[in-house]
Amino acid sequence: MKRKLLITGGAGFIGSHVVRLFVNKYPDYQIVNLDALTYAGNLENLTDINEKANYTFEKGDITDETFIDELFQKYHFDGVIHLAAESHVDRSILDPLAFIRTNVMGTAVLLNSARKHWKGNENGKLFYHVSTDEVYGSLGEEGFFTEETSYDPRSPYSASKASSDHFVMAYYHTYHLPAIISNCSNNYGSHHFPEKLIPLAIHNIKNNKPVPVYGKGENVRDWLFVEDHARAIDVIFHNGRLGETYNIGGFNEWKNIDLIQLLCRIMDKKLGRPEGTSAQLITFVKDRAGHDLRYAIDATKLNKELGWEPSLQFEEGLEKTVDWYLSNEEWLQHVTSGAYQQYYQEQYQKR
Numbered sequence: 336m337k338r339k340l341l342i343t344g345g346a347g348f349i350g351s352h353v354v355r356l357f358v359n360k361y362p363d364y365q366i367v368n369l370d371a372l373t374y375a376g377n378l379e380n381l382t383d384i385n386e387k388a389n390y391t392f393e394k395g396d397i398t399d400e401t402f403i404d405e406l407f408q409k410y411h412f413d414g415v416i417h418l419a420a421e422s423h424v425d426r427s428i429l430d431p432l433a434f435i436r437t438n439v440m441g442t443a444v445l446l447n448s449a450r451k452h453w454k455g456n457e458n459g460k461l462f463y464h465v466s467t468d469e470v471y472g473s474l475g476e477e478g479f480f481t482e483e484t485s486y487d488p489r490s491p492y493s494a495s496k497a498s499s500d501h502f503v504m505a506y507y508h509t510y511h512l513p514a515i516i517s518n519c520s521n522n523y524g525s526h527h528f529p530e531k532l533i534p535l536a537i538h539n540i541k542n543n544k545p546v547p548v549y550g551k552g553e554n555v556r557d558w559l560f561v562e563d564h565a566r567a568i569d570v571i572f573h574n575g576r577l578g579e580t581y582n583i584g585g586f587n588e589w590k591n592i593d594l595i596q597l598l599c600r601i602m603d604k605k606l607g608r609p610e611g612t613s614a615q616l617i618t619f620v621k622d623r624a625g626h627d628l629r630y631a632i633d634a635t636k637l638n639k640e641l642g643w644e645p646s647l648q649f650e651e652g653l654e655k656t657v658d659w660y661l662s663n664e665e666w667l668q669h670v671t672s673g674a675y676q677q678y679y680q681e682q683y684q685k686r
């Protein structure tokens with residue numbers, strides 16, 4: 336079936352992997368990538384598919400009601416995969432209102448446009464909201480988050496995502512808007528903005544800079560290779576049940592300090608340094624305020640219902656990620672220098 340899909344946040348880390356997968360796998364679909372190109376959005380993430388006939392980029396803000404309405408009128412979308420968000424917990428502690436604007440208000444604007452444009456004709460439509468396991472709060476040493484776990488967000492970021500999830504379900508129940516949510520654990524892989532733990536550590540190790548680790552590095556996260564997340568989104572988008580939530584996880588829990596030590600060993604090997612060299616760069620810093628101790632996802636429902644499972648072992652995925660960063664030095668320089676803004680001007684303004 337031919338479909339017209341709106342993917343929001345497609346110039347970001349996960350969004351670019353989702354856009355790439357859909358554009359390449361579904362040549363019959365028309366994919367529109369809507370992104371405001373904040374500091375986290377980078378069109379250089381998509382140079383390999385930029386010229387494909389079934390791909391269009393639209394620059395715009397999801398909080399702009401008029402613009403979003405016009406977009407629905409222009410393209411007659413029958414599906415939305417919504418990833419656009421402010422996504423960094425540390426930034427949410429510094430500026431919570433920006434997170435409320437984009438994550439709560441932006442999601443509500445999209446839901447409202449979808450409702451208006453699909454009213455009376457909901458059959459075959461789908462609003463797919465991409466969310467995080469952080470909405471569930473923090474675990475002790477035991478247990479897992481399931482789809483039945485109560486929401487207990489504890490940072491401005493997770494509170495804004497939890498709120499957006501509630502609006503999605505409110506639109507499903509109140510207006511019968513066809514909707515699905517997935518809540519995923521921490522992602523890692525290529526094209527990840529170097530403010531997040533893994534790309535930041537790779538960048539700093541390479542440049543012999545201190546590698547900051549919060550507190551004692553005791554916090555535990557479940558890590559999933561970003562391309563496996565994109566595959567899960569594909570499976571859920573096409574086969575998930577309306578009104579359902581699916582947890583996505585890697586069955587792969589690591590303490591931050593163990594992860595960083597593994598990364599140091601991989602970097603020593605890749606850079607030809609004596610073992611133990613990179614680990615000397617580890618520097619413990621003051622813990623993040625309200626730092627959740629442990630997240631762990633039970634992704635059994637997704638596995639049993641839709642047959643999805645992670646494809647990569649962590650060490651293999653981490654090596655692939657390190658290889659990508661080491662051979663894409665230019666990408667890293669551009670995102671850190673803001674030169675990709677210039678790239679955007681050159682790529683699109685002249686047309």
Ligand SMILES: NC(=O)c1ccc[n+]([C@@H]2O[C@H](COP(=O)([O-])OP(=O)(O)OC[C@H]3O[C@@H](n4cnc5c(N)ncnc54)[C@H](O)[C@@H]3O)[C@@H](O)[C@H]2O)c1
Pocket residue numbers: 343344345346347348349350369370371372373374375376377395396397398417418419420421422423437441465466467468496518519520521522523528
């Ligand atoms: N990174 C993770 O580990 C993780 C895990 C689970 C869920 N998620 C969720 O997945 C989604 C994508 O995360 P990510 O890590 O790729 O984020 P990211 O920060 O790399 O990308 C976000 C994208 O959204 C765009 N954007 C931001 N505000 C916008 C606005 N107002 N209008 C239009 N576009 C805007 C940015 O330009 C950027 O391209 C988010 O909703 C996040 O909550 C992320």
